[in-house]
Amino acid sequence: MSKVQKGDTVRVHYTGKLDDGTVFDSSEGREPLEFTVGAEQVIPGFEQAVEGMEEGETRSVTIPASEAYGEHREDLVVVIPRNQLPPDIEPEIGMQLQVREPTGQSFVVTVTAFDDETVTLDANHPLAGKDLTFDIEVVEIIRPS
Incomplete structure (x- = not known):
């Protein structure tokens, strides 16, 4: 089974939670999020978490503020x-x-x-300064042709 690598386009389902368990975003009930790994279309920590995952794999990862929306300035x-x-x-x-x-x-x-x-x-992003936990499921890996 192939693993997600830079340059791949991936489709993922996710749920994002704050430290207290509050859900701030989710793809539940929507189409999966689609992005190209390495193209900086999502926060750095999310991209790093998906790299190396396989189709159908699920993972829970906590992303520190510095790799999410940055520290509160x-x-x-x-x-x-x-x-x-x-x-x-x-x-x-x-x-x-x-x-x-x-x-x-x-x-x-x-x-x-x-x-x-x-x-x-x-003017800070509303999630700046917060560590974020994501439950991620890789739905599909699309290799560049």
């Missing part, structure tokens, strides 16, 4: 005056907003705190 958390938000936006904890830089690039920030004067915005 304080430099990506900013406090802005509340009047810089559009007037029709009433901030709520957990609210996600699209922010556009002067360069035209846009990214998503999450409201983590607010009061009458200020709003705290966090």
Whole structure:
């Protein structure tokens, strides 16, 4: 039986969980996730976990934050005056907003705190700083032709 190697396209089913067992993502009830190993289409730790697996094999792996979405970076958390938000936006904890830089690039920030004067915005990925556990099943290995 052949094993997954760099350059292969794989189809996998997965369930991603936090340390407390909370499921944050799953392919259950959906099509398997398809990606090419080595093409950096998924987080590095997930790609490394799949490499060497065989079709039909299942594996549970814990990926440290550094190989997932990175550590939580304080430099990506900013406090802005509340009047810089559009007037029709009433901030709520957990609210996600699209922010556009002067360069035209846009990214998503999450409201983590607010009061009458200020709003705290966090541009870290919501899973940054968290170790992630994945249950992975390799459904299919597609070799490059």
